Amino acid sequence: MHPLYEAFVQVVEQETMVKAAEALHLTQPTLTRQIRQLEAQLGVPLFDRIGKRLVLNRAGELVYRYAKRSLREDRRMREELRTLADPEAGTVSIGAGLTPSIYLLPPVLAAYRARHPRVRFEVRTGSSREVLEMLEAREIDLAFVTTVEAGREDLETQPLWHDDLLLVAAPDSDVARAGRLRLADLVRWPAVLMGSGSGLRDWVNELAARHGLHLDIAMETDSLESISRLVQLGVGWSVLPRSSAEGDVAAGRLAVVELTDVDLGARTVTLVTRRDSLLPACAARFAASLSGMRAGGGAAAGPEWDGV
Template sequence: MNRLYRTFVVSVESGTLVRAAAALHVTQPTVTRQLQQLEAEFHQPLFERTGGRLVLTRSGEVVYRTAKRLLALDDKLREELNSLANPEAGTVYIGAGVTPAIHLLPGAFAMYRNLHPGVTFHLRTGSSSDVDAMLSAREIDIGIVTTVNPERADLVAKPLYKDDLLLVAPPSHALSTRSAITVSDLQGYPIIVMQAGSGLRRLVEDLLESRGVQLLPALEVDSLEAINRLVQFGFGISFLPRSCVRDDLDAGRLAVIRLMDEPPASRTITMVYRAQGSLPANAERFAEELPRLF
């Protein structure tokens, strides 16, 4: 039908069958035949043929307005489909945890855009479970998570970055001046922790419990960035990912407390995407290059 609609619209706007045939690069009998097919489809005349010119009937005016909208939508659809097949154009939809979104992805986006200026990004933030849900709903192409859902066998998971956990405190804290301590030395010191149920909270609890240290939460917070600021203001010490505190360590706003009896724990920043169904070309190219950018 789109072919008939296009012939009809071009004929109306050209004014004559001769001009319409020239614009469409077909013969005049072909144009006449397609217009007759469209009239047969609707069982109504669409033109009053007067003096060689095409004059629309009332039915023809209705079809013309609708056909213009349908052809515009068809053109838009084709443009969007073409962009999905073009790795150098269109938007890549990303879901990520707040820490990678703030501290790791901006640099990767900037480097990628320098190489592929036609590609743009749409970034949504949330917990690993939120990103998992976005993937299931096909709201994003790629997820960047700290915890991969073990039940999602339908996902491809590619590690990107090992994010070490550091025990940090204000530079003036009593433990900051010591060259190294043991985990047992933390007994009695208030610790700022993520809310219960988070992956980071479980890592901290397991570490302390393995050394018989009772956790004394100074505060429970749902944001690593908020914990960072609270530590700087002396509310307690905390275990935070290196990516979250790197700039503050360099600026002297935080200090690392070294644990001599415990190897550094870490979180792995992982890229995930659906295994079934191909990624758009731009997202596939980005997924290929992202490990190198990280």
């Protein structure tokens, strides 16, 4: 139908069959046949023929509006399809947890943009569960999360880097002054933790449950920066990723407290994509570039990256 619409719109806008045929690089008889074919398909005449003149009638005016809109949308679709196929242009839609979005991804995105200035990024944040729901709903192309359910055959996963977990407290607090502690000692002091439902909070809850501990939780928040600030003010201790805490530790605003009986370990930040979905070329190129990352702890200054 689109070639017929194009012929019709040109006749309307050029006002004569001769000019329209020239614009379309067609012969006038061919163009005339296309207009008659369109009228036959729609079941109505589109022009009143007055002598040798064609005058657009009411039906023609209606079809002209819809034909223009259809051709405009067709051009837009083709432009977007070309963008999808161009790895050097387009928008990469990303979903990320709080730690990756604030501390780990910015230097990676900035470095990639410097090499590929026509690529744009849209970043949405949420818990690992929320980000994976965005991915399943096809609202994002790539997910960066710290928690992925095992056995998900519908997802492709690529571990990128590890982020050590640190027990932190205010340098002048009783927790810090106590020196090396056992995990059970922490019940003596209040804690400041992420809100329920976050991966980090779930991890702390599971650790406490395994050791039969009941923590005194003084405050909950969904902001790592708020937790750091509250800990600095002496409200309580917390467990934070190294990437979010090491700047304040280096500046002396936070102290790292050693546990003698528990290794807090690290969280792995993982890139997740859908197996059943073809990524836009720009997103596929960016994801492929991340394979050059070398996983390692302490990524606050940006992970080591050999990406193109």
